[in-house]
Structure formats: C-alpha cells, structure tokens
Amino acid sequence: MITQPNHVPERLALLGTSAVDPFLTEELLRGEQVHGGIDLAKVVEPLPEDDARWWIEPIRSLVEDAMFAFREDRTRADAWLAPRLHATLRLTRREAADKRLWNHLALAVAPDYIVWRHLPEVTAKQPEPRVAAQRFSGPADRQCFSRLWWAAELFRNGPDYGPVEIACGNQDLIHTVLRMDLIDHRPTAQALVRLLKSGQVTTGREVNGLSTAINTAGATLIYDILAPDEPHDPATLRDWIAEAESAQPVDRHGLPDGPDEDPAPEESVAALTGYFAELFETAPIRGRESGG
C-alpha cells in the first residue's frame, strides 16, 4: 500500500484532466507506487492566495483520521468523511463542479486515501486488483472525494448533516441515486433518507427498485407541486464560506454544522415520504414477491 507523495503541496490547486495522465500510472492504480509530487506541482494552476479554504492541512488530517478510525471497515469511512469533508472544504456548487479541483485533491493530496478506500481485495478471479481510474479523475458521482462532497451537499437538510450519514451508510443509495436527477429536488432526497432511517427500505435491491419507481412516476408527475421547496438565499452560503477563515477543525465525534440554510419544508418531506412508501409497496423489487 502506498503512502502520501513525498511532496504534498500546502494549498489546493487546479489540475486539468488533460494533465492528469502522466500521474495516473498503472503502479498507482495497483497501489504499488505513487509519483513524488514535484513534477505534478509544475502543471497545476494555482487558486487565489488569500483564501483560507485552500489550505491542505485540515483535509489531509481528516483523511488520515478516517484511515485510522476505519482501518477494520473502510466502507464505513464514507458516512464519516462525507459531512466532515463538506464542512471543511466549503464550496459553492459552481466551484464543486470544477473537476480540476478534485483531480488535484486526488492526485496531489491524498492518492493514498483513494487506494486505501477503493483498491479491491485480492481474489482468485482478480489476483492483481486495481483501483478504477475514475476514482481519481472521473464523473462527479464516481470520483472518490467529489462523490462524498456531492452526497453531503445533496442529502444535507439545511445545516443538518444527519441525513448525509444515513444516506452514505448505504452504498447502493449513493452509488445509484447520486447519479439520478430526482435527487436534485431536496424534499425527494429527504424523503428517501426517511424511508431508509425508518427501516422501510433497507437492501440495495430495495433502494434500486424504489428509485426506479420514483423516476418512472416522475415522468408524468411533477414532484415540485406535490412537495414544494423554498428558494435559498445565496448570502447564507457565502457567509458560511467566509467563516472558513476562522473555523475550528471539524469535530471528529459529533457532526459539524452545515450552512445555516432553511431545511426542506417539513410538509413537503412528509407528503413525499408517504407517497414513496405507497409506491414502494407496489414497486417491482428483484428477489421480492410481487405486491410486497
């Protein structure tokens, strides 16, 4: 297993996807050897100097704590790291959509974490496992860190990261649902988490079956009418981002607080939770007798 590169930069920067290739070596994907960091530092584009958000140290220390705390069960690290990464690396969605930021985090800052988290076990079928390249540089819902950040962004309920923990505790939910448009509607995301929390929906097959049913029904139903959401004030998020300057390191035990935005309207979440529960009753789920 590799360690961090010899040279880890002090600040986050942007690493273009076209420039990624020389560092995404076969040895790295197999978890055998990582680049030294010096050459990579030459091809990045810097981010503004005066912004405290780009300090690497808090992020580096988070991933190290995650690797230590979850050394016995690395999958569980997702639910722990997602809210804490989100509260540490405070971004607007515009910034978070920039793949170059995630490329840099992956290759310059914490390639060792990605190998630790995503290198498959050695099996008879796969004697030489390798990490999928898209965990380093790839779609937002696959790349190791952007996937966690977006899961936290889409499942948080205003400042409350509780739903993020629940959502990220279910690999199928973040694997399948994160890719679907339905999750962009906040009350829908919260209703899904509630069904998970109450134990009405548990297995991966059930999550997949339910999300397909929601999507299918959504082709003729406009969920925004059944469950209206409130517009959010951009100033609240900006304030939270500005506070990064003076923010303490995130709590390792309790959950941090997210931006102080209004939660999704309770009536909307409750209405959709009830509606999805009904849909789920009749949804075809692999491995379940039809009709529940």
Place this chain on the structure above:
Amino acid sequence: MKIYPYKRLSRSIALRVTSVSLRLSDGTRDRLETSAYSTQQQAVALGIAGRTDWVSATIGLSVTLPPGVNAPDAPWSELCVLAVLTDGETNVRTSVNLTLDTEGGHDWSGALEVLRDDHRGRASLAVYAVGTVDGVRGRSITETDRSWIIDTVSDEPVRDLQLEVRQASFKRSSREWLHAYADAPWIVDTSARVPTVLVNTDIEGVMGLLDSNSSGVESKVRDLLVAQMATDAWTAVFHGAIGDLEVESGGGPVFPTDWQGEVLREMLPDVIPGVHVEEALRQVHRRRTGESGWVELQTRIHYAAVRRADAGKALAYAIRSLEQKNRESET
C-alpha cells in the same frame, strides 16, 4: 412517443423571455439589453455584459398555454404553471410558479431567479402546466417541447455549444503538459469547462490569420482553418463522451448530464440516423464495447463532426474565393 395514462393537451407551451437583469454584489441592478436573449435560438447569455460580480439574475418569463387548456369540459382542475430550471453539472433544480395574466386567458408570467454560485455553465429551462387529473395531483398536462438554454458564462445567446478557442505558446507555457505538443499547430482539450481548441502561437502567423478581419481570401482560409479545428474538436468530444459513458444497472448507457450529453444528443442523429437518440446511444455503445462495428462507425462519426463544424460551407466559400482571385489576376 410517450404514452400517458391520463388525458393531456397535445400541443406544447410557448415560452418567451421578456427581460433579463443582473443583481450585482453591491446590491444594484444591471438590466441587460435584449441582445442577451434570443427567441429564435431559445437561449439566454448572462455573460453578455462581461460582468463577473453578479450574484443572481432575474429572468422575466411569459408563456402561452395551448388552446383547450381552459375548456369547460377539461378533465383537469387546480391548474398551475411551473418554470423549472435544471443543471446537470451542479445538480440544481429550482422551480417557480407563474401567475395567470388575466382571468380566463392563456398567458401566464413570472420571474425566475438564477444564482451565479449555483451554475458553472449552462442550465436548461422548461415550463410545465400541471393539474389534478382523475383525482391525482401534480400531473403534467403539457410542457415546452424544447428547453431554453440559460448560459451563465457565454456572451452570445446561441443554443449550440460553442468551441472555445484559446491561444498559448506551447513551448513556453507555464502549463508544462503543453510542452509535449510543441510542434502541433493546435490541440483539442475536451476535459475543460467547454470543449477547447488551444492554438499554438509558436507557429508563425497563425494568430494573425485567425484574427484577420479582411473580407478577402484570407478570411475564407481562416474559416476553413476554424472548420478544420472544429471538426477535430467535435470528433474528439464525441469519442471522449462515448468512452466515459456510465452504464445503468440494467446494462444500458446513460447520457452524461453535462455538455458532453448535449453534444451527443446533437451529433447522434447524424451518426445513427432514423432512430431516437436514446436508441442511437445504445447502438453506438454496443458497437464500441462489443465485438464489431466500431471501425465502420468512424466514417459516420467523422461525418457528424464535419456537419457540426460547417466544414462543407467553409470549403465552398474558400474555393469560390480562390476562383474569384484567379479570375481577377487573369483579367
């Protein structure tokens, strides 16, 4: 053609943008010229004023519902009209209710707020007429048939995604990865925010040619060159997008949610004509990952790129211009 389990209107909603203004960080407003939006292109360009200090944009909307929506025997009630803005890159979905202009009329209007922090490039705007049908709330009765494009960066309201052309000295650029391409006149970067052609300023005269504004042969050669670059770019974009396709648990490929998906939707009808874009995507994916048919498809992909780049037109004009020049020198 989708089949609906309830009665709908067969005609679609007409949507117009009536005004666009930016709210700046100091609280003032900047009302944009009407050239910021185009009804024909169905596009809005929020970058037209060259500002980067805006916080949000307010887009005035006016829609006309098709006839029949107010019919006394219509099977729907509780009619409302909703404008929905979505952005696959930033997972944003915002909606706003429009209000009826005059009782009994077909026209509704309202204003949509677009937050700059919420978008990196292009979002799309659709309008739905929604009602309660057969006791079911939230049924969509009809929609806009084509979404408007709200581009938060572009300075020109055009629907088709435009290439960005940038220049750099490949030999001396601080972006060291460019050094490897020092002898290429241009390269294509499909991983940037929008597909980008980087032109190598080390090739003498190339920038002069690209910037030329003359009306003579030179400008026709420039257009030909640009068409050539664009053909390269669209071919690369297509291959890049197809190579990165996500596959659903059922095995079918899904359209990327960012501009790559947009480009695929535009090019696929030329690559696999005569079928729905979803089916075309499945066929292309099958051919690439399957055992045969990928090589045969290259001609079609190139053809789609040539069309997307308007290369035929550029060549025709260049030839005509050369002929004219020859005639002039003969006489």
